[in-house]
Amino acid sequence: MTISNRLTLMRLLLSPLFFFLFLYGGILGKLLAFVVFALEELSDLFDGFIARSRKEVTDFGKIFDPFADSLSRFTYFITFLAAGLMPGWMVLIIFYRDSLVSALRLIASLRGEVVAARISGKFKAEVQAIGVLLVLLLINLKNLFHIEIFASLHSTAYTIFFIVTMVTLLSAFDYTIANFHHVQKVKK
Secondary structure, three states: OOOOHHHHHHHHHHHHHHHHHHHHHHHHHHHHHHHHHHHHHHHHHHHHHHHHHHOOOOOOHHHHHHHHHHHHHHHHHHHHHOOOOOOOHHHHHHHHHHHHHHHHHHHHHOOOOOOOHHHHHHHHHHHHHHHHHHHHHHHHHHHOOOOOOOOOOOHHHHHHHEEEEHHHHHHHHHHHHHHHHHHHHHHO
């Protein structure tokens, strides 16, 4: 088990902890959820870099790194849905986009082809991480220091997540258009 694979595995194990800390841990739990989020995002940033720099790219990493990314992001958004900070339709769009890309990758792999990562996918991941970061910061500023930067945390979170959702939707269109030829080959 390489260092990068351990980081990926750590992300898989931390995801449910984020959910429980945020929803059931009170003010301290929300602060600890922020710490868990930071650990997950930093491990995501470094695991691929470490694997490539040490020439330790593994099949485990190729499969479980994107899975850990999706699992952690779904956990954040489901948590915010459960907390009333994000509507269900946004969570569905995010879920459907990742499911669509997974299906495209599966279809391509059946034909021995690969769906390459796209700039829109990387941008989507960055926007999602920044959106979650901003909402967590706003929540913790309010809880710990009684600082409210905006009039309503809920409307601010809605606006942030609306932007995240629209970027995610654009990424879904980009992947579909760029990889529709894989679907057409399956129909033949």
